[in-house]
Amino acid sequence: MTEDNRKIIFPLLFDMVYLPNNHTRSNFIFADSLSEADVAIFPVDIVSFLRKDKTNFFHNWIEKVSQNKMPIWIYAGGDFGFALKNENVLTFRLGGFNSKLAANTCILPCFINDPYDKILKNDFFVLPKKEKPNIGFVGNANGSYFKFIKELLLYIQKNVSNLGLKYPEDYHSFYPVGKKRHQLLYKIQKEKKIQSNFIFRDRYRARNENKEKTTIEFFKNIQDNLYTFCLRGNGNFSVRFYEALIMGRIPVLIDTDVRLPLSDKINWTKHCLIVSEDSIIQDLILFHTTKTEMELKQIQENNRKLVLEKLNRIDYFIQIANEKFKNK
Structure with a gap:
C-alpha cells in the first residue's frame, strides 16, 4: 500500500499499515493466504476505486474471493455511500437512510483526533x-x-x-x-x-x-x-x-x-x-x-x-x- 492510498484506505488497515501499534497487533494480523484468513478486506474506498476501474477488477475480485465462502469487508467512502448486493459482503459506510439500509451494512463513526x-x-x-x-x-x-x-x-x-x-x-x-x-x-x-x-x-x-x-x-x-x-x-x-x-x-x-x-x-x-x-x-x-x-x-x-x-x-x-x- 502506497502513501497515495493513505486517505482512501479501509479504516482498519490505516492502523495496521501506517500507524501500527501493540493494540492493533494483538487483535489483527495479516494472513499469508485466503485459506488462513477470517475475512477478506478490499483495501481502498470502493467509491473512488470504481470510478477508475476500467477492467472490472473489483467485480472479478469479489467473485474470486466469494469462491472461498468467506466474509468480505468493503469501505464505501464519501457523502452518499454505496452498498453491494451480495450477502457475503459487509459494507462499511459513514451514512445512509436507516429505513433503506440493508442488514449487511455497518455505519462507521467519524474517527476524530482528540x-x-x-x-x-x-x-x-x-x-x-x-x-x-x-x-x-x-x-x-x-x-x-x-x-x-x-x-x-x-x-x-x-x-x-x-x-x-x-x-x-x-x-x-x-x-x-x-x-x-x-x-x-x-x-x-x-x-x-x-x-x-x-x-x-x-x-x-x-x-x-x-x-x-x-x-x-x-x-x-x-x-x-x-x-x-x-x-x-x-x-x-x-x-x-x-x-x-x-x-x-x-x-x-x-x-x-x-x-x-x-x-x-x-x-x-x-x-x-x-x-x-x-x-x-x-x-x-x-x-x-x-x-x-x-x-x-x-x-x-x-x-x-x-x-x-x-x-x-x-x-x-x-x-x-x-x-x-x-x-x-
Whole structure:
C-alpha cells in the first residue's frame, strides 16, 4: 500500500499499515493466504476505486474471493455511500437512510483526533447545569437564495456523474443543508428559554491564514456549551456529532432517518438527544429540566469515554469482529 492510498484506505488497515501499534497487533494480523484468513478486506474506498476501474477488477475480485465462502469487508467512502448486493459482503459506510439500509451494512463513526490534545491543549472537564440549556454551533448555516442554488447545482452535478456507472452511489433526494440549518438555528435563537451561542459562516471552516484561529473557535464553542446542534451535511450523517461526543458534550441530533454506529450495542438515548425538526425546542427544554446536574455530568463523562474506548478505529473493529466471528 502506497502513501497515495493513505486517505482512501479501509479504516482498519490505516492502523495496521501506517500507524501500527501493540493494540492493533494483538487483535489483527495479516494472513499469508485466503485459506488462513477470517475475512477478506478490499483495501481502498470502493467509491473512488470504481470510478477508475476500467477492467472490472473489483467485480472479478469479489467473485474470486466469494469462491472461498468467506466474509468480505468493503469501505464505501464519501457523502452518499454505496452498498453491494451480495450477502457475503459487509459494507462499511459513514451514512445512509436507516429505513433503506440493508442488514449487511455497518455505519462507521467519524474517527476524530482528540481536540483536547492537538488543538485546545487542555484537559477535559465537565460543565455544570445552568438554568437554561446552552447550545452551541459554529459553521455553515447560510439561508440565502444564492447558497440554495449552489447546493442544488452541486447536487445535480453529483447525480449526473453517477449516470452510466456500473456501481453508482446510492440515490439521495435533495436536502438544502444551508437553508435547513439557518431556519432551525434561527428558531432556537428566538426561544427565550434556551441560551444559544451560534456563529454563522458561509463554509464549514475558514482556510489559509484563518484556519488555525477558526478551528480553535469551532472547538471552543463545543467545549463551552453543554449541548451542540448537529444536523446532517450533504450525506446523511454529522461529523459534528462525533466531535461533540469526544469532547464530552451532548449532541442534539436532528433525526433525518439516520442510523448510528453499533446501534445494536449502544443505547444512543443515553448519550445524545435525538429530535425532529418540529420538536427540537420542546424536547431540548424537557430533556434539560428533567435531568439532574449529576446526570448531565455523567452523560458528559460517558460520551467522552464512549469515543475513546469504543468508537476509535481499532476498538470499533474489535467489536465488529467479535460479533461476526464469535462462534469461531
